[in-house]
Amino acid sequence: MAQIDGMLLAVLIDADNAQAAIIGELLNEVAAFGIATVKRAYGDWTTPSLAGWKKTLHDHAIQPIQQFQYTTGKNATDSALIIDAMDLLHGGRLGGFCLVSSDSDFTRLATRIRESGLVVYGFGEKKTPKPFVAACNRFIYTEVLRKGDVAPTLEAESPQALIKSLREAIAACAEDDGWAFLGSVGQWLVKNDPAFDPRNFGYKKLGELVRAQKVLEVDVRRTSENPNSSILYVRAKPSKKPA
Template identity: 60%
Template sequence: MDGDTTARLAVLIDADNAPPGIGPALLAEIAKYGTANVKRAYGDWTGTSLRGWKEQLLAQSIQPIQQFAYTTGKNATDSALIIDAMDLLYTGRFDGFCLVSSDSDFTRLAARLRESGLTVYGFGERKTPKPFVSACDKFIYTENLQSPAVPAAAEPKSLASVTTLLRDAVNAASDDDGWAPLAYVGNIIVKQRPDFDPRTYGYAKLSDLVTATSLFETQRRAVGDGKPNVIYVRAGGHVT
C-alpha cells in the first residue's frame, strides 16, 4: 500500500534491537505508508539500557510495554511482541504491520502476517539477517533514516551493483517502445529485493539514482487534471 496514507498500521518496536535515535525519522518514514494507529515499544524499562528510548516515548506518543528478563539468555521481549502482534492481527483492524528490529527471531512472524494478507514493513540495521529482510514486503535500513542521502555521485562500484537490477525491472515493465513507468519499475524491484532503497546508494529518490547511472532515458509525461507528471524510463542515456 505504498503511498496510501489511509492504511491502518501497527508499529511494534523491539527496543532491545533498535537504535533510539531513529524515533522521529522512523515515524516520518512510516507515515509514507499509512497511519500508525498503534505504536508500542517492548523492553525492560526498569533498567538503564533503554534510557535513549525512554526519552522518545512521550515525544513520539509510543506506548512502552514492560517485559522483564525472566531468565538470562532468553529474550522475553521477542515473545511478548509476537504474542501482541497475533492478538492485533486477529482483531482484523489493521492493513499492515511495521516491525522494528534487527533480530531474525521475527522472520516467521513477518511471514505469518503476510500469509494473512497484511503488508509487512521491516525496519532494522544493515546487520539484520537476510531471512527476516526477505520475509517482509519492504525493508528499510535504519542507517538510511539516520543519515540523509547525499545528492552526490555514489561510488562506481555501488552503482554497478544496482545496474542489472534496474535494467531487468525496466525490461519487465516496459511497453513495445521500451518505456516503463518509473513507479512500476520501483515496485518490481522491491518485490525482488525488499531492502532496495535509493538512499543506500546516496540518492533520495529512485529517479535520481536512475539518472546517476547515465544508462537510461527519462521522460516526464503530463497526466492532466492537475495531477503531477508521471516519470517514464527506458534503456538509453538521454533525458527529455
C-alpha cells in the same frame, strides 16, 4: 464517527534492537504508508541500557511494554512482542504491521502476518539478516533515516549489480517501444528486493538514481489529465552498432 483515511498500522518496536534517536524519522516514514494506530516498544525498562528511551516514548506517545528477563540468554522481549502481534492480527482491525528490529527472530512473525493478507514493513539496521528482510513486503534500513543528508551508499551491491537490477526491472515493465513507467519500475524492484531503496545508494528519489546511470535515459512526459504535472519514463540506452 469520523472516517479515517489510510491503512491502519501497528508499530511494534524491539527496543533492545532499535535506537531511540531515529524513532521520530521512522514514524515519519510510517506516515507515508498509513496511520500508526498502535505504537508499542518492548523491553526491560528497569535496565540502564533503555534509560535513553524515556523522552522518545513521551514525545511520540509510544506505549512501553515491560518485559522482565526471567532467564539469562533467553529473549523474553521477542516473545512478548510476538504474542501481542498475534493478538492484534486476530483482532481484525489492522491493515499492516511495522516491525522495528534487526533481529532475525521475527522472520516467522513477518511471514505469518503476510500469510494472513496483511502488509509488513520492516525497519532495521544494515546488519539485519536477509531472511527477515525477505519476509517483509518492504524493508527500510534505519541508517537512511538518521538526521542530515542522505547517507552514502550502504548497499553491498556493485554498480554492475545495480545496473543489472535496473535493466531487469525496465525490461519487465517496458512497453513495446522499450520505455517503462518509472513508478512501475520502482514497484517491481521492491517486489523483488524488499530492501531496495534509492537512499541506500545515496539518492533521495528513484528518479535521481536512474538519471545518474549513464546507461539509462529518462523521458519526462506531461499527463493529459493535468498539463502542469509530469511523469517519468526510463529505458536502457540503445547499444551502439559497430560502424
